[in-house]
Amino acid sequence: MKKTWWIAWLLATTLLLLSVSSVLAATSNTNMGFKIWPAQTTTEVNKVWTISFNVPLLSTSVNSDTIFVTDSKQTKVATTINLSPDGLSVTVTPSKAYTAGDYNLYITDGLASWASEQLSEMIIVPFTVSVPAKVTEPAKVIVPVPVTYTSSVNLIVTVTDDFKTVYASDISGSLYLEGRNGNRLGPTSKDLITGKYTFNIYADDDYSLNMFGVSNNVMNTQSIKMPTIKVPIIKIPTTGIPVSTKPTVKTMNLVISSKEGVVGQKSGSIGGRIIPDQYGVPVTVSNSTTTWTTSTDLDGNFVFYLPAGSYQLDVECNDPGYKKHRYKLTVTAGQMSSPLEPVNVKEPIGTLGLRLDLPLVDAGSGVLSGIDTTTKQIVGTVNLDAVVEIYDTALAIPKKIITAKPDKDGKFVATLPSTLIGKKLQIKVIDSSENVYILDMTSAVS
CATH class of the missing domain: 2.60.40 (Immunoglobulin-like)
Known part of the structure; x- marks a missing residue:
């Protein structure tokens, strides 16, 4: 039996796919060992996912560590995982209703068939829970509408590594803009020779530029705040003659720091570990413009590769009764900064000395x-x-x-x-x- 035996799995659900311009395209990146499926949306706050397989699963491999859901902060969402009696399907049910926002369904390579063959790569299904707003019928008032139309803004993002060379991989499936209401927009074109990705923007918004990827079965994101985008409004002459305008062009750079950049003294890093060892504890690093997020790996370790500078490190806890931890750290090129001691994520909040x-x-x-x-x-x-x-x-x-x-x-x-x-x-x-x-x-x- 081939080790790709379950790539043919299907999500047994009826969801409306978002348009190509507003979601990330499905991405298969075998170098990183994961596949990202097309983003989906639902208005069901108690959405139950049913995942069907073409061969029976080994029941001991089906649990909340091999199939799980995370929210936009990469925190696990409480779910109930049930394997069907024939072993051919798994249901993922939320313990409480989802709130409106973005989520990711993970089907990890820890799953195994009855023949003890494992999934060759992790599969991630991004989905959005959208709760429809109540619509009230507006008063019917006839108001003269100015004869105008909106133009567009073309944002060109140049992606380089920390050696200032064009980033070698195609990241169009993991690079996107996100508005203040969570609306996402993927690049409409790319030039891998120059490392330029172009976004066509048709609405005013406070966007952030985001990139995500997976390594060591952990999702990592980088989010950059952007100045407010204002799309020009063009007035049509009273003569009715069409107006020809070129889109407004804006540019920005995205530098992806790496382990190789630390070795080459172009970037630095922040790393550490938590005690007790725990997988999936959210960790965030931020400065005035950019936020990087990750979570701890199976050994309780975490690491960020960053430009030199000053940062705030936040280590969350998966239990509200335990302390969150915050540190101020300075990153130097070629070096790693970290808390002096392992971070205890089981330290009770207590009275804070009151x-x-x-x-x-x-x-x-x-x-x-x-x-x-x-x-x-x-x-x-x-x-x-x-x-x-x-x-x-x-x-x-x-x-x-x-x-x-x-x-x-x-x-x-x-x-x-x-x-x-x-x-x-x-x-x-x-x-x-x-x-x-x-x-x-x-x-x-x-």
Whole structure:
């Protein structure tokens, strides 16, 4: 039996394919060991994928590590994976309704047939969940419409490696523009000799230029913020004579840093590992213009190849009860920067160092007690990288009363309003990695 036995699998679902100009074309990149199928869209927030195979699967190979869904931040979405009794199909059901946005369905090469033959390459199916907005019938008012039409903007992106040579691979299937509402636009033409990719833009938007790829069974993305694109509006003369205009042309460069560039001292890198070893923990690096995202591999490692400069590294956690971690790092060409110690992704958030002076008490389970009409201040200590925000949550929309920062010893003082009757206070502690600890009163002051 050939090892490509299941390339003939079909997605047993009825979805409307997006037009060629608005999705990424299916890409097969055998050098990277994955295949990207045409993007699809659905309005079903509880969409169930059914994947059919032409030979039975080995049941022990079918699990949430070999077939899974990720969201636009590369975080796994909770799903239930079920293999049919005959082993010829798998259903992927979301544990809760999808929200509107972009997702990826992964069918990895960890799957095996009853003959113990494995899939020769990973398959990725991008899909978008689009929740239709309610349409209200507008009032029928006849308004004179100016006789105008919109022109277009041609964005030409030149892609090079960190040695300033034309990037060797065709990345048209993994290079796209994305608008602020998640609309995607692929290149309409490419010139692999010059490394130029052309996008035809017909609508104003705040676009970002994005590129994604897969290595070590991990998806990596690079996203560059762009200035707002304004498409010119052309007025048609009252004579009705057609107007001939050329599209506005804009250009930008995309430099792809690499391991070879680090060796050649053209780029640097940021790398590290997490403890305990865990696959798929989201990791982000960013500066003022660009964001790179990846996730940890099977050994809990991660790496980015980047131009020299200053960056922020964020390591997320797959459990809201554990701390997120943030670092400020400087990248030097030819070198790797990394946190000094492995990042502990199982470190509980805890209280972020919050200790209240009596008579105020942290009563546990998020309960704040000890406040009455005579309370004038909230005094205590927190971690040095944290701030304390006091809110009144008795209102329909909670209102911030005051923000207090700790001194060099971690002590803070928050002065309260002259009257507290009817107010229900909340203490929110936020540290520099955006971890949050909250205490709430059980009832308003009376």
